[in-house]
Amino acid sequence: MDxxxxxxxxGRGGQGAKTAxxxxxxxxxxxxxNIQAFPEYGPERMGAPVASxxxxxxxxxxxxxxxxxxxxxxxxDPTLMETVDVTAxxxxxxxxxxxxxxxxxxxxxxxxxxxxxVFTVDASGISKETIGRDIPNTPLMGALVKxxxxxxxxxxxxxxxxxxxKKFASKPEVIKGxxxxxxxxxNEVIGE
Amino acid sequence: xxxxxARTGNEAMAEAMRQINPDVVAAYPITPAxxxxxxxAKYVADGxxxxxxxxxxxxxxxxxxxxxxxxxxxxxxxxxxxxGLCLMYExxxxxxxxxxxxxxxxxxxxxxxxxxIHCDHSDTMAARDFGWLQIxxxxxxxxxxxxxxxxxxxxxxxxxxxxxxxxxxxxxxHCLDRIEIxxxxxxxxxxxxxxxxxxxxxxVKKPVSVGLLDLQDYYFEHRLPVAEAMKNSKKVILExxxxxxxxxxxxxGLYEGYKLDDAEIAIVALGSTxxxxxxxIDELRAKGIKAGMLKIRVFRPFPAEEIAQALAxxxxxxxxxxxxxxxxxxxxxxxxxxxxxxEAVKKPQLLNYIYGLGGREIDxxxxxxxxxxxxxxxxxxxxxxxxxxx
Numbered sequence: 298m299d300x301x302x303x304x305x306x307x308g309r310g311g312q313g314a315k316t317a318x319x320x321x322x323x324x325x326x327x328x329x330x331n332i333q334a335f336p337e338y339g340p341e342r343m344g345a346p347v348a349s350x351x352x353x354x355x356x357x358x359x360x361x362x363x364x365x366x367x368x369x370x371x372x373x374d375p376t377l378m379e380t381v382d383v384t385a386x387x388x389x390x391x392x393x394x395x396x397x398x399x400x401x402x403x404x405x406x407x408x409x410x411x412x413x414x415v416f417t418v419d420a421s422g423i424s425k426e427t428i429g430r431d432i433p434n435t436p437l438m439g440a441l442v443k444x445x446x447x448x449x450x451x452x453x454x455x456x457x458x459x460x461x462x463k464k465f466a467s468k469p470e471v472i473k474g475x476x477x478x479x480x481x482x483x484n485e486v487i488g489e
Numbered sequence: 490x491x492x493x494x495a496r497t498g499n500e501a502m503a504e505a506m507r508q509i510n511p512d513v514v515a516a517y518p519i520t521p522a523x524x525x526x527x528x529x530a531k532y533v534a535d536g537x538x539x540x541x542x543x544x545x546x547x548x549x550x551x552x553x554x555x556x557x558x559x560x561x562x563x564x565x566x567x568x569x570x571x572x573g574l575c576l577m578y579e580x581x582x583x584x585x586x587x588x589x590x591x592x593x594x595x596x597x598x599x600x601x602x603x604x605x606i607h608c609d610h611s612d613t614m615a616a617r618d619f620g621w622l623q624i625x626x627x628x629x630x631x632x633x634x635x636x637x638x639x640x641x642x643x644x645x646x647x648x649x650x651x652x653x654x655x656x657x658x659x660x661x662x663h664c665l666d667r668i669e670i671x672x673x674x675x676x677x678x679x680x681x682x683x684x685x686x687x688x689x690x691x692x693v694k695k696p697v698s699v700g701l702l703d704l705q706d707y708y709f710e711h712r713l714p715v716a717e718a719m720k721n722s723k724k725v726i727l728e729x730x731x732x733x734x735x736x737x738x739x740x741x742g743l744y745e746g747y748k749l750d751d752a753e754i755a756i757v758a759l760g761s762t763x764x765x766x767x768x769x770i771d772e773l774r775a776k777g778i779k780a781g782m783l784k785i786r787v788f789r790p791f792p793a794e795e796i797a798q799a800l801a802x803x804x805x806x807x808x809x810x811x812x813x814x815x816x817x818x819x820x821x822x823x824x825x826x827x828x829x830x831x832e833a834v835k836k837p838q839l840l841n842y843i844y845g846l847g848g849r850e851i852d853x854x855x856x857x858x859x860x861x862x863x864x865x866x867x868x869x870x871x872x873x874x875x876x877x878x879x
Binding site: 318323336338360363 | 494606607627657661663666667762765850852
């Protein structure tokens with residue numbers, strides 16, 4: 298991986314798109330990659346469409362412009378596909394990962410996407426079962442690792458565990474749930 | 490020993506502040522600099538620093554408190570941005586005239602109006618004539634490194650001037666990036682213990698008065714040393730940078746030349762844009778186009794002779810200003826460079842682009858278009874606005 302991989306996360310305010318980008322960036326850094334993670338700063342309201350971004354590279358990253366042609370797009374909320382052009386700038390060999398119960402073929406049809414690879418995973422369902430709430434961001438990190446092959450899953454989960462331990466020191470059940478969610482989404486994501 | 494961590498620009502600056510462990514911090518929150526002081530306030534609450542944190546009711550009060558504290562001989566830091574910096578303007582020249590080495594984390598942001606929270610350099614550029622040293626950063630690493638160096642530079646007896654270290658709002662302040670941080674004790678060693686103030690309000694054996702009325706008879710003589718100190722500071726900045734490079738391996742100067750030595754066309758820029766420009770220059774070089782860049786790190790003192798020399802053999806240069814002087818003849822960096830080149834025997838043809846106001850995107854295609862224009866610089870207007878709708 299000599300060239301930089303660019304990732305765009307689409308979510309709604311409060312769903313954790315920013316946190317996912319930060320956690321994934323930190324995990325990639327601890328596995329020796331150069332990273333950037335940044336949110337798009339706009340109307341930061343609960344429920345409003347938001348985006349966040351990653352750059353991951355084996356070489357130093359000096360670009361400081363926006364990401365307009367991401368290699369990978371992740372959609373945290375499938376209803377965003379109705380209002381936001383989630384495939385904007387996605388190249389012919391790009392990947393899109395959607396949190397949905399639908400199969401990749403249906404999503405491909407919905408997005409009228411010819412090229413690229415489409416992956417789907419029921420991240421909301423997984424997070425409800427493992428974390429107890431609809432927090433699709435951490436399971437989608439697992440799906441991202443599977444779909445992209447950017448990082449080894451076990452190391453990524455280990456690093457995320459350390460980060461979550463700091464954040465949720467008083468809630469060990471949250472950490473356990475999140476790690477289980479990542480692992481399940483890694484195993485359950487399907488693509489075509 | 491340094492360690493690699495992920496930090497945003499704001500986190501990197503707060504980390505450097507923790508390691509510097511200033512005696513006093515007085516600050517008021519403002520986007521996008523809020524986090525710096527917020528994180529630092531937590532360090533204070535958690536007892537990780539010995540700092541006396543003064544929560545004030547405005548930036549005007551913040552800088553006033555900094556001046557008072559620094560006059561007692563304390564090591565003083567603050568952080569602000571945009572309108573907050575504007576509210577400090579009244580006090581900034583007082584800090585310089587009193588020769589108080591206050592160090593500020595300044596996050597570059599547009600100034601109102603209309604209200605805008607995003608990056609440009611208008612706030613910092615408008616503060617350029619107040620006797621503060623100004624150091625710009627391309628990324629979080631540079632901000633962290635320069636903040637540590639700033640303490641040494643500001644407090645050097647040959648300088649004794651306040652210093653601001655800037656990052657670009659959101660682009661750097663809120664971007665998580667890979668940075669190397671050094672150990673607390675190494676920072677402590679580098680800074681060299683407590684501040685040694687020449688005069689202190691608290692020194693009863695050597696009483697001094699500060700902030701007096703000074704009219705036609707002596708005001709001029711008492712302002713002039715600021716100019717002298719500003720001139721001296723160039724040497725000190727380079728000495729401190731050299732020592733920093735020896736200890737920590739990262740080299741800094743007054744400016745950075747990127748593929749500039751044999752460049753035929755080049756841009757001059759400051760801050761985060763320089764990182765994106767490096768990628769564009771690499772692409773152009775791969776196509777055989779001799780493109781380069783002069784990245785200004787230190788804007789005050791302005792390294793006029795050094796820049797004139799570095800640009801002497803370039804055919805055409807575009808100066809990129811992320812602010813406008815609204816004077817109808819280009820931006821602040823452009824006018825400085827144009828002036829610096831006036832006496833030069835060999836000098837490039839100059840163009841000026843004002844860009845990125847209020848956080849307007851500056852991307853690779855836009856930078857490429859500047860280099861394309863430089864290939865026929867003689868046909869271009871002197872000053873242009875880049876990336877703005879007509």
